[in-house]
Amino acid sequence: MTDMPTLKPERPFFSSGPTAKFPGWSASNLKTEALGRSHRSAVGKARLKYAIDLSRELLGVPDDYLVGIMPGSDTGALECAMWTMLGARPATVAAWESFGNVWIQDAVKQLKLPDLQVLDADYGEIPDLTQIPQGNDVVFTWNGTTSGAKIANTDWLEQGREGLAVNDATSAVFAQEMDWAKLDATTYSWQKVMGSEAQHGMLVLSPKAVKRIESYDPAWPLPKLFRLKKGDKLNRAIFEGATINTPSLLATEDYILALEWAKSIGGRKAMFERADANAKIVTDWIEATPWMRNMVADPAQRTNTGVCMVFQGDWYESLSAEDQVGVPKKIAAMLDEHDVGYDFNGYRDAPPSLRIWCGGTVEQEDLKRLLPWIEWAYESLRNQ
Ligand SMILES: Cc1ncc(COP(=O)(O)O)c(C=O)c1O
Structure with a gap:
C-alpha cells in the first residue's frame, strides 16, 4: 500500500482552461485606470491596443499580419473566421478531438458547405493531413486540448498554397511556435496558455485572409459580432483596439499582466x-x-x-x-x-x-x- 504523500503542490491548479495564473500573480497588481471608463476613451483604446501590440511582439507575428480582439473567446474568433471566409473555395475541416468536431458540425450543419472534405480521427490520433488538397481552405486545431494530440509539423501545408489555413491555436500559442508564414487566420483565447481571465478571443489575419475578406461576401447572413468589414474593406480599426462591441477592460488588464510577466521571463x-x-x-x-x-x-x-x-x-x-x-x-x-x-x-x-x-x-x-x-x-x- 502506498503511503499518503505529505508534500502538496503550492498551487494545485492543473485545469486545462482556465489554466493556472502565472507564479506571483495577484489581483492587486492589476492596473485600474481604464476601469469604469469607456472602451472608446483614449485610455481604454490605449490599453486594448497595448494588449494587441504585446501579443504581436511576444508571439512574433509578422508585421504585415493583423491582430484583433474579438467577442466570444476562442469560439467567437474561430467561428468569425469560418463564417466570413469559408464558402469561396472547397474546404476541409480536420479534427481529432471534441473542439475540432464542433468546427466540423459548424461546416456541415450550420454553413452547409457544399464542397467539404471532413477528416477526423479518434482521440489520441491525428488524421492523414497529406490528404488535404492544397487548393482547399482548411480548418484545423493545432493542439487538441481534449486529447493531448498536436500536429507534429506544418509540412502538409505548402508554402503559397491557394486555400486559406484557419488555425484554432488556443491551447498551443505561447507553448509551441506558430508557423505564421503558412497560417491565414489563427485564433486563441486568454484563459488558456497565459492563464488570464476568459472573455475575448484573438484573431490573427494574414494578408491573404484580408484579401479573401475584402473580395468575398458569403451567402449566409453575418451577425454583427462577425462583421469585419466596413463597406467593401476590412474594418482595420478592429485590429487597433476598436473592438466590435464592448470588451471587458478588467479581463484586458489581466491579460496584459500575464503578457508582461511572460516578457519579463524571456x-x-x-x-x-x-x-x-x-x-x-x-x-x-x-x-x-x-x-x-x-x-x-x-x-x-x-x-x-x-x-x-x-x-x-x-x-x-x-x-x-x-x-x-x-x-x-x-x-x-x-x-x-x-x-x-x-x-x-x-x-x-x-x-x-x-x-x-x-x-x-x-x-x-x-x-x-x-x-x-x-x-x-x-x-x-x-x-x-
Ligand atoms: C482547442 C480548443 N478550441 C476551442 C475551445 C473553446 O474555447 P473558448 O471557450 O475560449 O471559446 C477550447 C477550449 O478549451 C479549446 O481547447
Missing part, C-alpha cells in the same frame, strides 16, 4: 521551455507507470500543454465501462478534497482519462508533488 521561448520541461515530468512519469498510458501513441504528436493519459492493466480492464469512468473521476475528487490538485479529470466527451495542464504558468515542482498523490489515490481505489 518571452515565448521561455514559455515554450517551461511547457516542455513541465510536460516531460508528466510524460516520463506516464512511461514509468505500468497502469498508465499516454493517450497519444506517437511521441511527435504529444502535446506540451494538456497532457492526457488513460488507464490500463488487469485491474482496470476487469472493471465495467461505468466503473472505468469512475476511476479518474474518483482520483480527481480525492485530490481535490485534499487541496492537492484541482480540475484534472479528463474532458467529459473524451475516453476516461486524466488531463494535467503543463503550460508555462505551471511550476515544475508542483507537478512533481502532484504525481505521487495520483499514485496514492490510484492504489487506494484499487485496494478498496
Whole structure:
C-alpha cells in the first residue's frame, strides 16, 4: 500500500482552461485606470491596443499580419473566421478531438458547405493531413486540448498554397511556435496558455485572409459580432483596439499582466521551455507507470500543454465501462478534497482519462508533488 504523500503542490491548479495564473500573480497588481471608463476613451483604446501590440511582439507575428480582439473567446474568433471566409473555395475541416468536431458540425450543419472534405480521427490520433488538397481552405486545431494530440509539423501545408489555413491555436500559442508564414487566420483565447481571465478571443489575419475578406461576401447572413468589414474593406480599426462591441477592460488588464510577466521571463521561448520541461515530468512519469498510458501513441504528436493519459492493466480492464469512468473521476475528487490538485479529470466527451495542464504558468515542482498523490489515490481505489 502506498503511503499518503505529505508534500502538496503550492498551487494545485492543473485545469486545462482556465489554466493556472502565472507564479506571483495577484489581483492587486492589476492596473485600474481604464476601469469604469469607456472602451472608446483614449485610455481604454490605449490599453486594448497595448494588449494587441504585446501579443504581436511576444508571439512574433509578422508585421504585415493583423491582430484583433474579438467577442466570444476562442469560439467567437474561430467561428468569425469560418463564417466570413469559408464558402469561396472547397474546404476541409480536420479534427481529432471534441473542439475540432464542433468546427466540423459548424461546416456541415450550420454553413452547409457544399464542397467539404471532413477528416477526423479518434482521440489520441491525428488524421492523414497529406490528404488535404492544397487548393482547399482548411480548418484545423493545432493542439487538441481534449486529447493531448498536436500536429507534429506544418509540412502538409505548402508554402503559397491557394486555400486559406484557419488555425484554432488556443491551447498551443505561447507553448509551441506558430508557423505564421503558412497560417491565414489563427485564433486563441486568454484563459488558456497565459492563464488570464476568459472573455475575448484573438484573431490573427494574414494578408491573404484580408484579401479573401475584402473580395468575398458569403451567402449566409453575418451577425454583427462577425462583421469585419466596413463597406467593401476590412474594418482595420478592429485590429487597433476598436473592438466590435464592448470588451471587458478588467479581463484586458489581466491579460496584459500575464503578457508582461511572460516578457519579463524571456518571452515565448521561455514559455515554450517551461511547457516542455513541465510536460516531460508528466510524460516520463506516464512511461514509468505500468497502469498508465499516454493517450497519444506517437511521441511527435504529444502535446506540451494538456497532457492526457488513460488507464490500463488487469485491474482496470476487469472493471465495467461505468466503473472505468469512475476511476479518474474518483482520483480527481480525492485530490481535490485534499487541496492537492484541482480540475484534472479528463474532458467529459473524451475516453476516461486524466488531463494535467503543463503550460508555462505551471511550476515544475508542483507537478512533481502532484504525481505521487495520483499514485496514492490510484492504489487506494484499487485496494478498496
Ligand atoms: C482547442 C480548443 N478550441 C476551442 C475551445 C473553446 O474555447 P473558448 O471557450 O475560449 O471559446 C477550447 C477550449 O478549451 C479549446 O481547447
